[in-house]
Amino acid sequence: MWEAFLAILTLPLATGAAPEQLCKYDDVLQYLNISSEKAPALHTIPKENWEEPLKVEVQFILMSILSVTEKLQTVTVYFLVTMKWKNVFVTWNPQDFCNISNLVLPVDTFWSPYIIIYEKVDEEKSLSRPFLSITHNGIVSKTQQQQVTITCSLEMHQFPFDTQTCNMSISSFMNSETDIILLSSQTTEEANKQSQLYHLTNGEWKFMNINIIQHTESLEEEEFAVITYEISMKRRPILYVLNLIFPTCALYLLDMTILFSASSFGDKISFQLSLIIGESVLALILKDILPTSSDDPPIIECLCPNDYGCIGDLPINAAEEETPPPIPQGYETAEMPRAR
Numbered sequence: 001m002w003e004a005f006l007a008i009l010t011l012p013l014a015t016g017a018a019p020e021q022l023c024k025y026d027d028v029l030q031y032l033n034i035s036s037e038k039a040p041a042l043h044t045i046p047k048e049n050w051e052e053p054l055k056v057e058v059q060f061i062l063m064s065i066l067s068v069t070e071k072l073q074t075v076t077v078y079f080l081v082t083m084k085w086k087n088v089f090v091t092w093n094p095q096d097f098c099n100i101s102n103l104v105l106p107v108d109t110f111w112s113p114y115i116i117i118y119e120k121v122d123e124e125k126s127l128s129r130p131f132l133s134i135t136h137n138g139i140v141s142k143t144q145q146q147q148v149t150i151t152c153s154l155e156m157h158q159f160p161f162d163t164q165t166c167n168m169s170i171s172s173f174m175n176s177e178t179d180i181i182l183l184s185s186q187t188t189e190e191a192n193k194q195s196q197l198y199h200l201t202n203g204e205w206k207f208m209n210i211n212i213i214q215h216t217e218s219l220e221e222e223e224f225a226v227i228t229y230e231i232s233m234k235r236r237p238i239l240y241v242l243n244l245i246f247p248t249c250a251l252y253l254l255d256m257t258i259l260f261s262a263s264s265f266g267d268k269i270s271f272q273l274s275l276i277i278g279e280s281v282l283a284l285i286l287k288d289i290l291p292t293s294s295d296d297p298p299i300i301e302c303l304c305p306n307d308y309g310c311i312g313d314l315p316i317n318a319a320e321e322e323t324p325p326p327i328p329q330g331y332e333t334a335e336m337p338r339a340r
């Protein structure tokens with residue numbers, strides 16, 4: 001019943017006006033022979049001439065810096081990569097097909113370049129769209145959204161006022177440079193502009209800029225095209241200033257005040273003990289943040305042992321003397337030689 005109704009509906013359309021005009025996407029596919037045996041270069045690189053490498057244009061947009069793990073020296077980023085190349089075997093005249101000038105097809109309909117990221121350390125977390133877009137003149141484009149964790153040598157010396165630079169290198173490792181050349185379709189300025197425009201997050205790390213370096217890497221006598229994206233980012237230190245530096249300074253001041261105050265020895269000991277506990281808590285926070293093996297430790301970590309030394313001074317010096325001396329005097333004997 002339903003089928004009959006449909007047939008009646010479609011009959012006048014099928015036999016109606018302009019019977020020569022083919023107006024279905026399927027007609028384009030049939031013209032291209034995709035489903036037949038004679039399918040055009042489905043699984044091989046679409047090169048007419050064996051000797052000429054295929055140019056693949058790459059566009060990179062950094063969407064977000066998701067996290068930076070100082071301890072593991074890794075950075076997790078989220079980005080978009082769009083690759084464009086020409087498939088000379090897939091062209092049609094749009095005028096033959098009611099001006100259909102582009103198609104969206106499943107990603108495995110045609111060959112597409114496989115790229116890897118050198119610095120990647122976690123398993124694949126590709127959110128790539130499973131489609132390709134093809135225009136009538138054979139330009140194929142593929143967009144991949146990816147969340148990757150990359151290793152990055154983080155410089156912690158200026159923590160928390162640090163700026164980090166991480167490299168992310170994209171390469172087509174399955175095909176050497178005689179097969180594929182990766183080209184950046186953007187200039188550094190464009191990449192910066194687009195990444196600034198699309199940047200989603202506004203977290204601890206502020207995206208500064210991207211630098212694009214195109215080079216070749218040789219491995220086992222084969223050359224591979226590589227595009228390296230140097231991503232610079234700056235930490236927003238306000239949280240650390242409030243949570244770490246400000247309390248440390250406050251404790252330091254408190255420490256000094258107690259040192260110079262005229263309270264009794266016992267009182268001072270108990271004050272200092274609570275200060276030590278406060279310092280320990282801060283040290284624990286710091287320990288969780290900072291990488292364990294850092295040749296160049298943060299300056300802030302160097303401040304803390306000093307602080308401990310200062311706190312430690314008073315009870316030891318005071319205990320050496322029979323009666324606690326007036327504080328300025330005690331301070332002079334204990335601290336001044338170092339100051340001079």
Ligand SMILES: *[C@@H]1O[C@H](CO)[C@@H](O)[C@H](O)[C@H]1NC(C)=O
Pocket residue numbers: 031032033038040089091
């Ligand atoms: C599809 O196959 C036919 C028959 O072999 C051929 O004439 C035609 O050129 C092919 N189309 C394309 C786009 O290659």
Ligand SMILES: *[C@@H]1O[C@H](CO)[C@@H](O)[C@H](O)[C@H]1NC(C)=O
Pocket residue numbers: 095098099
């Ligand atoms: C296709 O585009 C051309 C030029 O823009 C136009 O003249 C023609 O009518 C269009 N054909 C259809 C079927 O829309």
Ligand SMILES: *[C@@H]1O[C@H](CO)[C@@H](O)[C@H](O)[C@H]1NC(C)=O
Pocket residue numbers: 165166167213228230
């Ligand atoms: C990133 O790669 C470039 C080119 O290979 C290199 O000059 C630079 O030192 C690297 N930067 C980092 C932070 O590793």
